[in-house]
Amino acid sequence: GDSVTQMEGPVTLSEEAFLTINCTYTATGYPSLFWYVQYPGEGLQLLLKATKADDKGSNKGFEATYRKETTSFHLEKGSVQVSDSAVYFCALSDRWSGGSNYKLTFGKGTLLTVNP
């Protein structure tokens, strides 16, 4: 079945540091890939997505590139801010999983804390 593996946290960085959160996946079909962010006490917000190989999703300074050859979708940001402190989820939706209503499969989440 489909699965998503992302680096375990927590990750603690100083402001303006470089961020990488690794994410790899397994899927039976040809998935779309997502990064979601969850701020304390809130639901999930879509951060970025990519729907085909070599696509780069980007938003708010965050980037991730869909790498089919390495089945990866690592999240990066060049200079993090205190306001980026949140939990980040990598997810996939396998459009070919047939009958599953294109549900999202999530990684376990990575807690990021950015200190001033």
Place this chain on the structure above:
Amino acid sequence: GAVVSQHPSRVICKSGTSVKIECRSLDFQATTMFWYRQFPKQSLMLMATSNEGSKATYEQGVEKDKFLINHASLTLSTLTVTSAHPEDSSFYICSASEGAGYGYTFGSGTRLTVV
């Protein structure tokens, strides 16, 4: 952009009672809604998928009679936790989609505490 409203945001109930959580898509028609439960240390578990006008599809291990899901219209889905017990205390999140390729919009979650 697409907005999903989830209510209540927090609820405390007594053991043995039932609690209903509502999920509404405010500016789009949600053909499919998903209900998740979030456990400590962040992990999200898909509980069930519901399509408007039909019975929900539950994931393995989720009790259908305990977690009743109704998706009676294209803008509203409800999750009812019946005969709640302290172990049902959790953060429940809904998600809605217009269909394949349209993406997913999440509600803000409901913190359920059963005492």
